[in-house]
Amino acid sequence: MTTTTAPAATTAAGKPLPRQPWNRHLLAIAVLTVLLIPLPLILPPAQASVAVRVLIFALMSIGWNMMSGFGGMFSFGHAAYFGIGAYAGGFLLVEHNVSPWIGMLVGMVIAAAFATLIGFLALRYKLRGAYFALATFAFAEMLRLWATNSEFVNRAVGYHVPLRPESSWWWMQFEPASANYFWIALGLTVIALVVSVQFVRSRAGQFTKAARDDEDAAAAVGIPVMRYKLLTMALSAAITAVAGAFYVQYFLFIDPDLAFGSSVSIQAILPAVIGGVATIWGPVIGAVVMGPLNDVTATILRNPPPALEFLQGRGGLDVIVYGALLIIIVLLLPQGIYGALRKRWSRR
Amino acid sequence: MTSTPDQDHVAAGNGGGVATLDPDELPTAATRTVPWLRIGVIAALIVVAIVLAYVRAGSGVVVVQAVTTGILIGGIYGLVAMGLTLIFGVLDIVNFAHGSFLALALFLTFGLTQAGLHVYLALAVSVPAMFLLGVLVQRGILAGAMGKPLENQLLITLGISLIIENALLLFFGANPRSVALSGDRGVPIFEAVANLSRILAFVGALLLAGLLYLLLQRTRLGTAIRAVAANDTGAQLVGIDTRVIYAVTFALGTACAGAAGTLVAPLVTIEPTTGSLFNIVAFVVVVLGGMGNVVGALVGGLIIGLAEQLGGIYLPGQSPLLSVFIVFVLVLFLRPQGLFRRSA
Amino acid sequence: MTLLRVENLAKSFKGLRAVDDVSFEVTEGSILGVIGPNGAGKTTMFNLVAGALRPDTGRVHLGGKEITGHAPHRITAAGMTRTFQLMRPFYSMTVLENVTVAVLAGGAAKRTARETAAEVIARVGLDKWRDAPTEGLPTAALKRLELARALASKPRVLLLDEVLAGLVPAERTPVMELLERLRTEDGVTLVFVEHIMAAVMRLSDSVLVLDLGRVLTSGAPEEVTRDPRVIEAYLGEDPHAKA
Ligand SMILES: Nc1ncnc2c1ncn2[C@@H]1O[C@H](COP(=O)(O)OP(=O)(O)O)[C@@H](O)[C@H]1O
Ligand SMILES: [Mg+2]
Numbered sequence: 001m002t003t004t005t006a007p008a009a010t011t012a013a014g015k016p017l018p019r020q021p022w023n024r025h026l027l028a029i030a031v032l033t034v035l036l037i038p039l040p041l042i043l044p045p046a047q048a049s050v051a052v053r054v055l056i057f058a059l060m061s062i063g064w065n066m067m068s069g070f071g072g073m074f075s076f077g078h079a080a081y082f083g084i085g086a087y088a089g090g091f092l093l094v095e096h097n098v099s100p101w102i103g104m105l106v107g108m109v110i111a112a113a114f115a116t117l118i119g120f121l122a123l124r125y126k127l128r129g130a131y132f133a134l135a136t137f138a139f140a141e142m143l144r145l146w147a148t149n150s151e152f153v154n155r156a157v158g159y160h161v162p163l164r165p166e167s168s169w170w171w172m173q174f175e176p177a178s179a180n181y182f183w184i185a186l187g188l189t190v191i192a193l194v195v196s197v198q199f200v201r202s203r204a205g206q207f208t209k210a211a212r213d214d215e216d217a218a219a220a221v222g223i224p225v226m227r228y229k230l231l232t233m234a235l236s237a238a239i240t241a242v243a244g245a246f247y248v249q250y251f252l253f254i255d256p257d258l259a260f261g262s263s264v265s266i267q268a269i270l271p272a273v274i275g276g277v278a279t280i281w282g283p284v285i286g287a288v289v290m291g292p293l294n295d296v297t298a299t300i301l302r303n304p305p306p307a308l309e310f311l312q313g314r315g316g317l318d319v320i321v322y323g324a325l326l327i328i329i330v331l332l333l334p335q336g337i338y339g340a341l342r343k344r345w346s347r348r
Numbered sequence: 349m350t351s352t353p354d355q356d357h358v359a360a361g362n363g364g365g366v367a368t369l370d371p372d373e374l375p376t377a378a379t380r381t382v383p384w385l386r387i388g389v390i391a392a393l394i395v396v397a398i399v400l401a402y403v404r405a406g407s408g409v410v411v412v413q414a415v416t417t418g419i420l421i422g423g424i425y426g427l428v429a430m431g432l433t434l435i436f437g438v439l440d441i442v443n444f445a446h447g448s449f450l451a452l453a454l455f456l457t458f459g460l461t462q463a464g465l466h467v468y469l470a471l472a473v474s475v476p477a478m479f480l481l482g483v484l485v486q487r488g489i490l491a492g493a494m495g496k497p498l499e500n501q502l503l504i505t506l507g508i509s510l511i512i513e514n515a516l517l518l519f520f521g522a523n524p525r526s527v528a529l530s531g532d533r534g535v536p537i538f539e540a541v542a543n544l545s546r547i548l549a550f551v552g553a554l555l556l557a558g559l560l561y562l563l564l565q566r567t568r569l570g571t572a573i574r575a576v577a578a579n580d581t582g583a584q585l586v587g588i589d590t591r592v593i594y595a596v597t598f599a600l601g602t603a604c605a606g607a608a609g610t611l612v613a614p615l616v617t618i619e620p621t622t623g624s625l626f627n628i629v630a631f632v633v634v635v636l637g638g639m640g641n642v643v644g645a646l647v648g649g650l651i652i653g654l655a656e657q658l659g660g661i662y663l664p665g666q667s668p669l670l671s672v673f674i675v676f677v678l679v680l681f682l683r684p685q686g687l688f689r690r691s692a
Numbered sequence: 693m694t695l696l697r698v699e700n701l702a703k704s705f706k707g708l709r710a711v712d713d714v715s716f717e718v719t720e721g722s723i724l725g726v727i728g729p730n731g732a733g734k735t736t737m738f739n740l741v742a743g744a745l746r747p748d749t750g751r752v753h754l755g756g757k758e759i760t761g762h763a764p765h766r767i768t769a770a771g772m773t774r775t776f777q778l779m780r781p782f783y784s785m786t787v788l789e790n791v792t793v794a795v796l797a798g799g800a801a802k803r804t805a806r807e808t809a810a811e812v813i814a815r816v817g818l819d820k821w822r823d824a825p826t827e828g829l830p831t832a833a834l835k836r837l838e839l840a841r842a843l844a845s846k847p848r849v850l851l852l853d854e855v856l857a858g859l860v861p862a863e864r865t866p867v868m869e870l871l872e873r874l875r876t877e878d879g880v881t882l883v884f885v886e887h888i889m890a891a892v893m894r895l896s897d898s899v900l901v902l903d904l905g906r907v908l909t910s911g912a913p914e915e916v917t918r919d920p921r922v923i924e925a926y927l928g929e930d931p932h933a934k935a
Binding site for chain 3: 202214220
């Protein structure tokens with residue numbers, strides 16, 4: 001039960017309304033963007049590709065965070081949307097010679113539609129908690145299995161993006177170490193961040209949060225809970241699909257496991273959990289932590305210390321570190337890095 | 349997180365006998381009735397599925413083979429799922445690490461057979477080892493998150509599975525390995541053929557499942573576990589140390605995965621990711637059988653084994669797992685409480 | 693004029709008849725008190741009327757339109773809002789944000805929503821806690837928050853489930869005064885479940901008594917409380933002492 005721990009008494013009526021953080025978030029995004037633009041010109045190529053990976057992680061997770069963080073609907077199947085984005089881009093480009101930008105848009109639309117369908121079923125049949133997570137997982141796996149065995153999308157082979165003789169923005173293809181890739185990823189991530197700020201401050205975002213906190217109370221104040229939950233899911237799926245569509249153009253390759261595998265869903269979850277679920281900056285901070293790990297561990301394993309000689313060239317260490325990080329964060333900092341920091345600040 | 353209007357009154361705790369903390373209400377062993385009608389319906393559905401498969405395949409041998417293989421592998425699924433459902437029923441944890449314990453047991457078995465031990469004797473090592481590991485993991489990691497939101501537990505077990513699976517990858521590499529059962533051969537069953545190792549794995553799984561059932565139903569420990577599953581606060585009030593029960597239950601669950609790992613070692617390619625396949629199937633089985641329902645898990649295992657094999661006939665060219673997921677999604681939507689009521 | 697009409701409402705939970713053939717009418721601008729021992733079915737009846745539960749049988753009419761089985765948000769949009777017996781704030785939000793959401797849900801423009809919410813908060817006397825997070829708020833404040841959030845949607849009919857319970861007597865008076873003002877100044881029609889007899893006597897125009905899911909009796913407050921059947925229904929339970 002609640003007790004009478006009265007917070008610091010405030011002034012009498014007529015006091016000014018508290019300031020809202022949204023414009024500060026937007027300002028921070030703008031400043032950060034400007035600061036990051038020269039990054040690929042400064043960084044050596046290897047590090048620049050790490051930076052791109054960070055942005056892909058961030059983008060995936062910003063999408064996940066919208067549905068599972070702000071919306072409170074824990075998805076364990078965001079690979080479905082990432083994969084749809086990736087496959088829409090790959091399929092249209094390879095089979096029909098359609099620009100990846102258009103493929104990206106198509107992927108977003110299909111992912112949003114698919115999310116709405118799954119969401120409708122899941123909400124209609126009142127799946128909650130574990131059941132909801134398992135259902136999202138099942139749909140992603142079904143897509144993976146379907147893609148693996150369907151001639152329509154080239155079975156297990158997937159798609160290789162054909163190389164073009166010259167760089168082109170329209171075909172989103174540049175020489176391998178081009179800074180353009182970073183700038184595109186940065187642009188997409190910034191748009192996603194701005195969208196998430198605008199979403200959270202919007203009517204829809206507020207309703208979604210209310211429904212997450214207490215569905216019945218939300219309905220009782222007049223919120224059509226189902227509608228806003230579906231909207232949130234669709235938006236979330238579309239953002240994660242963008243990450244998938246960009247991924248294909250950057251790595252020039254996609255197959256069912258890379259697109260729809262459960263490790264993809266995990267990659268969408270981890271940055272937000274590490275950085276802070278249901279916060280604007282959590283996914284970004286988590287992605288910054290996670291992105292470089294892969295390279296760090298690969299470097300270690302390329303020249304392991306003498307005692308661990310036998311591990312040379314092996315893979316898996318990076319994921320072990322993700323796993324450990326995940327456990328530590330959930331146990332010790334359940335609000336994530338940003339969540340914990342914010343709590344610190346607001347205490348003062 | 350989300351809640352229903354019902355909670356208004358449950359939390360108010362007045363009125364009728366819903367959610368009371370009365371220790372008299374702990375479940376007793378013999379007060380369960382067998383849902384004959386439901387069993388009949390399910391059996392009828394299975395028969396229909398088999399007949400349809402026959403129509404589709406046009407060959408009796410194919411169907412008999414599918415049914416035989418399905419039932420045999422289904423027993424293993426049942427054993428894996430029993431462990432998983434037990435953990436869910438008692439600790440309320442959706443354990444994503446379950447399959448990785450199975451993978452660990454696979455590699456352990458591989459190592460022991462390399463060292464000259466007979467496959468089935470490896471059970472004597474893998475089961476206690478996984479039990480012990482289960483205790484350690486529960487006490488060391490999961491205990492800190494008991495009672496936290498479901499997502500937290502899910503993420504932690506996900507972390508554990510990432511660590512185990514990738515530690516196997518790190519140390520053993522991705523090369524597939526295998527364990528051979530000396531004297532393994534095809535055994536004719538009706539018109540079908542099944543490997544001896546498959547039959548033995550099935551029999552072993554059923555025996556262990558039976559043992560687990562007896563343990564839950566007939567021993568003091570089992571009674572305590574069931575009491576905690578039904579109502580942990582109440583169990584605590586009657587003097588049960590729930591911390592011990594949580595640890596033991598989790599360990600029993602992982603021991604099931606361990607036993608299954610050893611039993612299937614001669615049947616599967618041994619890779620770090622083999623476990624996750626079983627994990628997926630086990631989730632399906634658990635939901636099918638009713639989360640927390642141990643007997644349901646065994647029956648669900650058999651049904652999913654069948655679904656997987658018959659699905660191969662219905663959807664030729666698709667992965668057998670696809671039909672498993674189709675069954676899963678249907679069950680989730682139409683009967684999320686499982687085919688059978690929960691009764692851990 | 694009858695604003696809310698409930699006819700033969702019934703709901704069973706696995707054989708338990710929680711609400712059993714309940715009918716009543718509420719005139720516009722009046723206050724109906726609902727009393728009855730614990731487990732009588734009062735909260736369930738609210739859930740049925742407000743759309744949180746679907747009745748097995750029976751009808752609910754609001755302002756001449758049938759709303760039986762409508763989703764809760766539609767019923768709120770139609771002008772009837774409820775509060776929860778156990779306070780159910782949006783826990784991640786401050787008091788102001790809680791009420792702002794409700795104002796927005798009522799269709800208000802975003803620009804003015806926060807000011808409107810602040811006014812509602814001031815009106816229920818929550819100003820002191822306006823910018824506080826709901827976590828750790830005292831019961832009295834949470835009760836008022838329930839009220840503020842419900843008022844924010846500008847209801848014509850307000851269903852209040854034990855808004856006074858858990859308040860010390862000194863805290864009750866202002867809330868009762870507020871309820872009276874809601875009726876006189878805003879013309880809100882009130883249906884309130886309450887165990888505190890003094891409040892029932894003071895506020896109600898008429899009283900409905902539920903027992904074991906059925907309507908035991910109804911009528912003017914003085915008559916009803918003198919009814920031997922009512923006294924018997926409450927026997928073994930002190931109607932004046934309810935946590
Ligand atoms: N969701 C539910 N499931 C089962 N029984 C319920 C449910 N909601 C209420 N009940 C039962 O219905 C009866 C009436 O409860 P309630 O409406 O909360 O009573 P009151 O509000 O008058 O105290 C009680 O016996 C209660 O246990
Ligand atoms: Mg009540």
